[in-house]
Amino acid sequence: MSKFNVLITGSSGMVGQSLQLYVKRYNLHHKNTIDSSPNYYFLTREDCDLTNKAKLREIFKKLKVTFVVHLAAKVGGLYMNMKHNVEMFMENMKINMNVIELCHEFNVNRGVFCLSSCIFPPEPKSFPMKEEYICDSPPHPSNEGYAYSKRMLYIMCKHYNQQYGRDYICVSPVNLYGAYDNFDINNSHVIPGIIHKMYLTKYQEGEYKKDTYEVLGTGKAQRQFLFAMDFACIIFKILWNKDIDKKNMLINICSDKEYTIKQVVQLIAFNLDYDIHNIVYNNKYSDGCIKKTVSNKLFRKFFPDHKFIPLEDGLDATISWFEKNYNKPRFRK
Numbered sequence: 001m002s003k004f005n006v007l008i009t010g011s012s013g014m015v016g017q018s019l020q021l022y023v024k025r026y027n028l029h030h031k032n033t034i035d036s037s038p039n040y041y042f043l044t045r046e047d048c049d050l051t052n053k054a055k056l057r058e059i060f061k062k063l064k065v066t067f068v069v070h071l072a073a074k075v076g077g078l079y080m081n082m083k084h085n086v087e088m089f090m091e092n093m094k095i096n097m098n099v100i101e102l103c104h105e106f107n108v109n110r111g112v113f114c115l116s117s118c119i120f121p122p123e124p125k126s127f128p129m130k131e132e133y134i135c136d137s138p139p140h141p142s143n144e145g146y147a148y149s150k151r152m153l154y155i156m157c158k159h160y161n162q163q164y165g166r167d168y169i170c171v172s173p174v175n176l177y178g179a180y181d182n183f184d185i186n187n188s189h190v191i192p193g194i195i196h197k198m199y200l201t202k203y204q205e206g207e208y209k210k211d212t213y214e215v216l217g218t219g220k221a222q223r224q225f226l227f228a229m230d231f232a233c234i235i236f237k238i239l240w241n242k243d244i245d246k247k248n249m250l251i252n253i254c255s256d257k258e259y260t261i262k263q264v265v266q267l268i269a270f271n272l273d274y275d276i277h278n279i280v281y282n283n284k285y286s287d288g289c290i291k292k293t294v295s296n297k298l299f300r301k302f303f304p305d306h307k308f309i310p311l312e313d314g315l316d317a318t319i320s321w322f323e324k325n326y327n328k329p330r331f332r333k
């Protein structure tokens with residue numbers, strides 16, 4: 001029997017689903033050691049609302065949790081963040097405090113906790129942003145609630161590590177995309193939003209049925225992207241890499257590549273077979289930050305050979321999944 005019981009929160013989400021698939025594949029390829037392999041418990045909101053500490057305590061107790069991967073968060077696009085700063089802050093604070101307090105109560109020594117590159121200062125002292133810039137100046141006002149709750153998660157991990165000798169590692173990924181993403185037309189991140197709107201423009205009747213596909217902004221802003229399955233694989237590697245401990249407790253996760261929004265729009269158009277001559281850029285809308293580049297130097301120190309899934313391949317997989325699942329009940333649109 002394994003001595004490791006790993007609890008994963010947020011398992012019904014995009015990253016949680018990717019991690020489940022990754023673990024299944026990993027176990028298939030490592031059949032010979034399966035008897036001693038760790039037990040993974042993928043927790044969803046149906047099992048426990050993480051704002052309910054008493055219920056979560058029962059779960060920690062029952063499962064004899066030894067390690068935690070904390071993915072759960074109230075996540076939203078720009079609109080959700082701007083309109084619901086209170087909920088984004090309060091709910092994420094409650095979830096994070098409950099998880100980390102119970103980790104400590106049950107003597108969980110190691111965990112991976114998920115932050116986000118969008119919580120970094122919008123005007124940093126230099127690019128690419130190193131991990132230590134995280135709290136240099138306030139986050140962008142549009143997502144203050146979410147960003148401060150994530151920064152507080154980082155502070156909590158840091159102090160549990162310093163005061164109690166834990167190894168609570170924070171990972172900070174750039175924009176994620178993939179299967180099981182939220183494709184809600186009014187409240188999604190950039191890639192799922194473009195895919196869904198362009199798909200509707202091309203194929204469907206209704207509000208988005210137009211001859212042209214309009215991009216809000218000039219398309220010149222640059223962004224880094226990470227395929228959710230890539231992130232799942234990296235979380236797994238970090239969880240089991242003993243060289244990564246409290247001394248390197250915050251790690252940015254990204255490849256070396258950066259794309260303009262225009263490049264992303266065109267890649268999606270090629271994939272959906274949408275005529276790029278029908279794409280217009282409306283420069284009356286803001287581009288947001290023109291650049292948000294974070295550094296992967298620390299990540300590369302530990303994983304010099306990790307090969308990131310190219311954006312083209314990740315988009316292929318995401319769009320195939322999107323088309324296959326569009327009419328399924330749990331699809332978020």
Ligand code: NAP
Binds near residue numbers: 044114175
């Ligand atoms: P997601 O698809 O929205 O998944 C979030 C998960 O958290 C869902 O399973 C959700 O359950 C769960 N959750 C939220 N509130 C909960 C609560 N009170 N109790 C129990 N479960 C709760 O998000 P994701 O994209 O996989 O994100 C995973 C992590 O990556 C998050 O920590 C996020 O902040 C971070 N991140 C995401 C991005 C991105 O571009 N998506 C970028 C950087 C960092 P329900 O489905 O039931 O709501």
